Amino acid sequence: METKVLKLLELLLSETNEIKQKLNKLEARLDNQQHIDRIFGDIHRYFANNDAKTGNSPGNDSKPKQEVPANAGNLEMAKCNRVTDTEPEIDNIDLKTSEISIDDLKSVLKYTLVEEIGPSHAPTFKMAVKVNEKIYYGKGGSKQKARDDVTQIVYNSISKNKVKPTIKDEKNEPRNVIIDLSKLKKNKLEYLKPLLKFTLIEQIGPSHAPTFKMAAKVNGKLYFGNGGSKQKAQTSVTQSVLQSLNQKLINDNLINVQIEPMTVKTDPKYVENTYSLLKYRLVEQTGPDHKPTFKMAAKVNEKIYYGVGGSKVKAQMNVLELVLGELLKNQKQKQHGEVKSLSETKNVNLLPTKVQNTSKSLKYVTSALQYNFLGTTGAMFKMAAKVNGKIYTGLGISKTKARLDVATQVHTSLLTQTNECQQPETETKAAAFINRLYPNAIYTCTETRTDTRTEFTIIITVNNQQFVGIGPSKKIAKKAAAFSALTGLGDPPKTQINTVVKPEFFRRLVEEKIASLMSQTPQFGRYKVGAGIVMTRNGNFLDCDVVAVATGTKCIRSAKITNSGANLNDMHAEILTRRCLIDFFYDQLELSLEGRKETIFERNGPKFRLKDGIEFHLFVDTTPCGDASVFSPRNVPRRQGFLRVKVEAVGGAVSTKNERIFREEKLLTMSCSDKICRWNVLGLQGALLSNFLDPIYLKSVILGNVIHESHLQRAIYGRVKDTLVNLPSPYKLNTPSTFFLPSTRQSPASVPNFAITWSKNNQQCEIINYRTGMTQLGPSKVSKQRFLQKFGALSEKIWGKNLEIMYIEAKFSAFEYNNAKNSINEAFRSADLGNWITRPIEREMFRLKN
Incomplete structure (x- = not known):
């Protein structure tokens, strides 16, 4: 059977090949015939063209015929004209x-x-x-x-050549309709179309495919539209009306912001200031509720810019990107005519220490500068001068006035550097501030010696800009250069930090601190999640410190937990950071008892409280686990707000209402969102320190990724706002400011098996093993066991008693704190959000070891 099939296949293949060969021959013959036909056609047109030029016709033999070359057809084909x-x-x-x-x-x-x-x-x-x-x-x-x-x-x-559409016959003009789009509940096409009065203007095209032209008059203005049917033409008119009314509504409601292109910079501080300066407006929101798309608008220099994003913040950032791009483009166009002149400006080195706040000093600066004329701006003259590597420009109604404007700016700048040079402590902070903001700043030092003196020149290069400081010593030159850089890059605010600049600055401080700690132990240089707390004094940019940082993402296994308080159970970064802050509080209380002025606490009756102006800001570079990470649709609110626990060996957080989690003997730890929510009622100091301190609250919470603002606010205080009652004084519901920053750090693919903790006044960080919850040398400085030891030492100094009590007794001795804790737990239950899960009591029944 197989043999017959093979023979049949061979026969079919041979016949197929024969058919292909015949078809190829026929195709070749056809091509040759077409080629011949084209040649004869070319020859015929050749004769016809020549006869037309000479006046001969094919039947006229009275005049000699022009000889046709043998290759006339080929020549004509070479011309390739038919x-x-x-x-x-x-x-x-x-x-x-x-x-x-x-x-x-x-x-x-x-x-x-x-x-x-x-x-x-x-x-x-x-x-x-x-x-x-x-x-x-x-x-x-x-x-x-x-x-x-x-x-x-x-x-x-x-x-x-199209002219503006008009209606020739006044009788055919549509009736005017007055529409205020702001009063319409919905401005979609289907709601606007019935309000319009349409008129057919004309019908063109063949009968089988006509085109209709319709018109409508709204607020005294005519709108036209075309379509293959009257319905489509009316829709086209309605779209034109809606677009025009929307544009007018946006123009009327948007607040214009004037920004001079020549003042635009690309440094992060200026970008964030511009972000806060613009007046944004939501144009439209599209998409489903669980994944909306927002379109925002802002008006700058009488021009409207639009941005689209998955959140209002992202849409605003896209608007900002367009605005800065346009302003920088205008800036380059304006600078194009000045670049050559500015480059020719000669530099003059002036010592800040020689400048005084006198008219004689101003005259000295005016005479010492070398000016360069840049042209005119309107009726004003523009001059420039270069001092210590920095260019100053000035305007005036005359060249003399313009020179005086430049000299005044130079004198003021040098005078500021002179005053600051007389304050060594502040100068040190200024140089440190430059290093914090611009860690890639490059310092170069040159020495100039003469017979009578020696001068040092320090040049700081930041973002391709150079700032020069000159002085009799390297220290003074560096200080002068640092303040020159601060002036050139934009003076940092000396009072309240701008709400947009602050989050980015705090993130940078925390990330730099973690990076510096990692550099001490390169083998532990990877981390998944980092967090830190920044302390500020009176909101001063130059007077802030990172007081606690930590990294970590895991919890200890139940088999490794002891009842001595030596283990750390929850090793998520934000939880460890708060424990590091408590360690910092213990150190500060010790300083207070010693009478040290640098402490952050002061006496308040039998307890201590924070000094005025001290504030704490928490930064976490990802969303806290638990309720803050729940992004359920708006129409399913009951999926949000529940108390959640981190279950041993289970990813994510599970609601406490899920009874299945209690059937297995696994470690249960409340989620980070729930713990932060309790901090906003009970404070950051914890139960033990509540015996000595009034409650201490966060001023702001900053996340290193962008989520919807309502999710974070609900998770950290909003869900108990309506049910929290009977709080003892001085406890309250704290509502910190919330900020969101786009993620900039690349997290490692795998999770490290260690956590890192550090608090201020510690020389080195601690490395915590995830498996044991301890360091290689034993219990961590932020463990319960070590906190109980510090509590005992403070008790003896403050109360004069050497207490030998259990940890749980020390916790319950803070009566007001425990009453507030009962109130917050009851608030969760009243809101039907679940019960707070507590640990077994035997884990807190260890005693202080002598």
Whole structure:
């Protein structure tokens, strides 16, 4: 059977090959015949063209015939021109309207083939049409392409000469309708269309494919629209009306912000200041509730910019990007004419220490500068001078006034550097501030010696800008350069930190601190999640410190937990950071008892409290686990707000209402969102320190990624806002400011098996093993066991008693704290959010070891 099938297949293949060979021969013959026909056609046109030039005809023998070269056909083919014997007649059409689409135009035009040129394998066709007694030509590699080309040319000509639509017959003008879009509940097409009064203006095109032109009058303005049906034309009119009214509504509601392009900078501080300066407005929100898309608008220099994003913040950032791009473009255009002149400005080195706040000192600066004339700006003259590597420009109604403006700016800048140079402590902070903000700043030092003196020149290079400081010692020169950089890069605010600048600055401080700690132990240089707490004094940018940082993402296994308080159970970064802050509080209380002025605490009756102006800001570079990470649709609110626990060996956080988690003997730890929520009621100091301190609250919470603002606010205080009652004084519901920053750090693919903790006044960080919850040397400084030891030492100094109590007794001795804790737990239950899960009591029944 198989043999027969194989023979049949072979027979079919052989017959198929024979058929292919015959088809190839036929195709070759056909090509040859077409080739011959083309040659004869070329020869015939050659004779016809020559006879037309000489006046001969094929039947006229009175004049000698012109000899035809033997290769006339080939010569003509070399020219590759094939034209018609006579100029074809092109039919004219009268087009009475300019409102017509390309497709409708194709249906009414009458095309004529005028010429075919080029080789036979790649010909070019030339088509012509006549419209309103004017001839238009088009070319293409095929007749269809030539038709499309000439159609486009006609359409462009019509569009170019298009006049504004009008209605000739006043009786046919549509009735005016007054519409205020702001009063409409919905401004979609289906709600706006029934309000309009449409009028048919004209109908054009063939009967089988007509085009209708409709009009409507809104607020005294005519709107037109075309369509293949009256319904489509009305929709087109409505779209034009809606677009115009929307634009007017946005123009009326947007607040214009004037920004001079020449003042635009690219450093992060200026970008964040510009972000806060713009007045944004939500234009529209589209998409489903669980994944909306926002369109924001802002008006700058009388021009409106739009941005789209998955959140309002992202849309605003896209608006900001467009605004800065346009301003920088305008800046480059304005600077183009000044670059050459500025580069020719000669530098003058002036010592800040020689400048005084006197008119004589100003005259000295005025005479010492070398000015460069940049031209005029309107009726004002513009001058420039270069001092210590920095260029100053000034304006005036005369060149003398412009020079004086430049000299005044230079004098003020040098005077500021002189005053600051007289304050060594502040100068040190200024140099440190430059290093914090710009860790990649480059310092270069040169020494100049003469017979009488020695001068040092320090140049700080930041973002391709150079700032020079000169002095008799390196220290003074560095200080002068640092303040020159601060002035040139924009003076940092000396009072309250701007709410947009602050989060980015705090993140940078925390990340730099973690990086510096990692550099001490390169083998532990990877981390998944980091967190830190920054302390500020009176909101001063120059007077802030990172007091606690930590990294970590895991919890200890239940098999490794002891009842001695030596283990750390929850090793998530934000939880460890708060424990490091408590360690910092213990150190500060010790300083207070020693009478040290640098402490952050002061006496408040039997307890201590924070000094005025001290504030704490928490930064976490990812969303806390638990309720803050729940992004359920708005129409399913019961999935949000629940208390959640981190279950041993289970990813994520599980609601405490899920009874299944209690059936297995696994470690349960409350989620980070729930713990932060309790901190906003009970404070950061914890139960033990509540015996000595009034509650201490966070001023702001900053996340290193962007989520919806309502999610974080709900998670950290909003869900108990309505049910929290009977709080003892001085406890309260704290509502910290919340900020969101786009993520900038690349997290490692795998989770490290260690955590890192550090608090201020510690020389080195601690490395905590995830498996044991301890360091290699034993219990961590932030463990319960070590905190109980510090509590005992403070008790003896403050109360004069050497307490030998259990940890749980020390916790319950803070009566007001425990009453507040009962109130917050009851608030969770009253809101039907679940119960707070507590640890077994035996884990807190260890005693203080002597």
